[in-house]
Amino acid sequence: MGELRLMKGNEAIAEAAIRSGVDAYYGYPITPQSEILEYLMSEEPYKRTGMVVLQAESEIASVNMVYGAGAGGKKAMTTSSSPGISLMQEGLSYIAGAEIPCLIVNVVRGGPGLGTIQPSQSDYFQTTKGGGHGDYRLIALAPASVQEMSDFVKLGFELAFKYRNPVMLQADGVIGQMMEKVELFDQMPRLTDQEIIAKYPWATTGKPKSRERNIITSLDLEALKQEEFNLHLQRKYKEVTENETRYELVNCEDAEYLLVAYGSSARISLKTVQLAREKGLKVGLVRPITLWPFPSKIISELADKVKGMLCVEMSAGQMIEDVILATLGKTKVLHYGRLGGVIPSPDEVLVALETQIIGGK
Amino acid sequence: MEDVKIEDVIKIEDIIKQENLVFSKTKNLTDKTMSFCPGCGHGVAHRITMEVLEEMGISEDTIGIAPVGCSVLAYEFMNIDMQQAAHGRAPAVATGLKRVYPDKYVFTYQGDGDLAAIGTGETIHACNRGENIVIIFVNNGIYGMTGGQMAPTTLAGMKTSTSPYGRDVETMGAPLKITEVVALLPGTCYVTRQSVHTPGNVRKAKKAIRKAFENQKAKKGLSFIEIVSNCNSGWKMTPVDSNKWMEENMFPFYPLGDIKDEFKLLQK
Structure with a gap:
């Protein structure tokens, strides 16, 4: 340890x-x-x-x-x-x-x-x-x-x-x-x-006679080359999405309703899940660990099983756009958040869940 | 008179012989055709910088930082490891690199818009900290690459595409003598103003660049070399006229010579 x-x-x-x-x-x-x-x-x-x-x-x-x-x-x-x-x-x-x-x-x-x-x-x-x-x-x-x-x-x-x-x-x-x-x-x-020279052959460590010069730049004035470079970036981003998407699921196996939250909001929502379960409500939590790449695939799969999702964010609703894109209308997705530096309490998240998602139409 | 072709009289093969070779390009310049306008001083400034590295035997240990401006493509011509920085940020990029490679040589190569307008903060603070780097500052009093707009160093009354009636210092501010400003900062070891428009001046400028890299070798702090240069395209003159105009108008306001050496101001 x-x-x-x-x-x-x-x-x-x-x-x-x-x-x-x-x-x-x-x-x-x-x-x-x-x-x-x-x-x-x-x-x-x-x-x-x-x-x-x-x-x-x-x-x-x-x-x-x-x-x-x-x-x-x-x-x-x-x-x-x-x-x-x-x-x-x-x-x-x-x-x-x-x-x-x-x-x-x-x-x-x-x-x-x-x-x-x-x-x-x-x-x-x-x-x-x-x-x-x-x-x-x-x-x-x-x-x-x-x-x-x-x-x-x-x-x-x-x-x-x-x-x-x-x-x-x-x-x-x-x-x-x-x-x-x-x-x-x-x-x-x-x-x-x-070790850096051996591990990162692209790095500007000083050009020895044995290799071409290393250039670190984001400039390429030729449109076709710049497009090719952009496509290279997109291929890399696809690879990152496939390999590095991270998330945590809490009580999602039997959940009828889900909270989706990251960071501090996820900590607060974790308590809300506990409070909901004590009331007999089958609530789970999806916590994105990587905000990009976003865990769209698991959220899409869960959308087939649940009756609604509440996105809890300390914002006016930003991550919810990615949740809506992931669920594509398969389930109800709403936002609950506090703004401008106010931190929501687990109780008010539970009230929002009960009124907007569970009791709402 | 009968037509006599020069190649009939002088055979080029007779001239290009190893024993006749008196000058060659430094290996630190690539064979790529430079993108600078014919007559511009950038090419010479590039060459003497690269020659200094070769002559000091430090090419393999030197990393250059290219700016945004006419010399944005410096890395296409300088055959050493290079980084290209965002507009004005080269002194910060050089700082970040030099601090983790204190035994390598790091220099920035920047124009007046890059160094004295958008990058003033980075310039002043790198100089003030006395970063152990070399800054080569080419001042032609205009934004050449974007088509001849007013620069921080544009002379009073000088016409550019964004000061079409001449720079009005009442509304546009006076030209900025950034070199004199950085000379006042404790971190600058050597501050000088040079030009590359005559063979004599090229030799002096090269000597100054050599001294700057020797200072870096001795870990003395920041050396700052301004090269007052022409921009015949931006000034809309022939190369010859632009150099004459530079002597008559730029040099009185930006006088050539050392301003600071061994941390001591040489001028008031």
């Missing part, structure tokens, strides 16, 4: 970054995730593992620093919250276009604009539908516990390098700020420069 610690979600991300053998963290302060940069600065991982930690002048600079290090085959990451993630969209589009592996963490707060520092899930569209320009996808992981904040840093880098694709870890202010028991994984070594 690994080392057990009581930690904030944000601290778990920082510690997991060091233990994953990350080479560089570049970040800029923003509530509710500044503890990540603070933790790393006080831990001095450059003494522990040689990991670089640098406070950048903006989120725009942070994400471009990640671009530079990632293009060199290094494990690089940044973290921010919603307004800062908006500033990074240009960089994310370039990173996706240049196929640079890296990890971006969004500890989501309420918007739009400066919004609030309170937790929210209103960045689902931005994470899963683009955000930046062009036909690209981020692999998006949604942790629902402090344990997963730690585990998904490691998983995120595995997926990023496996597919040469940016990975977004989309948490929210609840998971970032709450404390839970975490089992930390053991320290992984950072790769040496020679």
Whole structure:
């Protein structure tokens, strides 16, 4: 068993970054995730593992620093919250276009604009539908516990390098700020420069005479070549969808009604399932773990068996669009959510389920 | 007079012989035809940068960062590992790379719109932190690639497609001397302004670039080289006229020479 610690979600991300053998963290302060940069600065991982930690002048600079290090085959990451993630969209589009592996963490707060520092899930569209320009996808992981904040840093880098694709870890202010028991994984070594050259032949590590120069770019001015490159991306995204779709099912075997929720909303909905079961209602929970690729297939299969689904989100209803696309009218799908940083209670979710789905027409 | 063809008198095969070879292109440039307009200074700036890497024997350990602008395709011509950065972000990209490869050589190659308008923040902060990199800044006072729009460095009164009646400093701001600005920052070790429009100036510019990479080798911090260059297409002049115009108009406002060396300001 690994080392057990009581930690904030944000601290778990920082510690997991060091233990994953990350080479560089570049970040800029923003509530509710500044503890990540603070933790790393006080831990001095450059003494522990040689990991670089640098406070950048903006989120725009942070994400471009990640671009530079990632293009060199290094494990690089940044973290921010919603307004800062908006500033990074240009960089994310370039990173996706240049196929640079890296990890971006969004500890989501309420918007739009400066919004609030309170937790929210209103960045689902931005994470899963683009955000930046062009036909690209981020692999998006949604942790629902402090344990997963730690585990998904490691998983995120595995997926990023496996597919040469940016990975977004989309948490929210609840998971970032709450404390839970975490089992930390053991320290992984950072790769040496020679290991990087052997493992990532595409990386810009300096051109020896033995190979052609490596170029990291998202530019190709010839339309037919750019189309071919885009088709290559789409083939990759298809492969990711087939191999990496992750979800959790709770009490779905005999369920007549389903809650669909991720992140903090899934934790709340888990309690709602328990309350419903105590009342004799056959309710289950589908928790998407990857927001992209979305677990459409299982939701479609479950839609054949149940009488209705309630999507619980701390937003005006964003993930529900993917649930509706997955179910294609096979069952009733409605939304329940609180906005602007308000967190729903398990009881109010149960009331919504009973009135809108079970008792509703 | 009877027609005498030159090839009848001089046989090219007699000239192209190994013993007659007095000049060759650096191996650090590819054979791809450069996309720059004939007469433009970019090609020379590319060449002397690549020659310096070859002469110092550091080509295999150098990674360049290309900008957005006329030199966006620098990686097509520079035969070394290269990254292409978003508009203005090259100093941040270079920072991210250099911090994880402190023993490699990293440089950015940027134009005035990229470095002094959209990327001002990244430029200032990379310079202020004293990132151990080289920034090569080609200033031709115009957005060449997009068709000759006003740049941050466009001279007062200068006509461009977005200042068709001349740059009005009252409404459009004065031209930005970013090089003098970065010279004031503690992280810059060496700041100089050069040109590549005469053989003598090419030699001086190349010497400056060599010094910048030697500084990086000695881990001294950031070296910043501005190259004032012509844009004959954007300025709508012949190459010869554009160089004359540059001497008469650009150099009085952007005077050539070292501004800072060994962290000491040389000019007031």
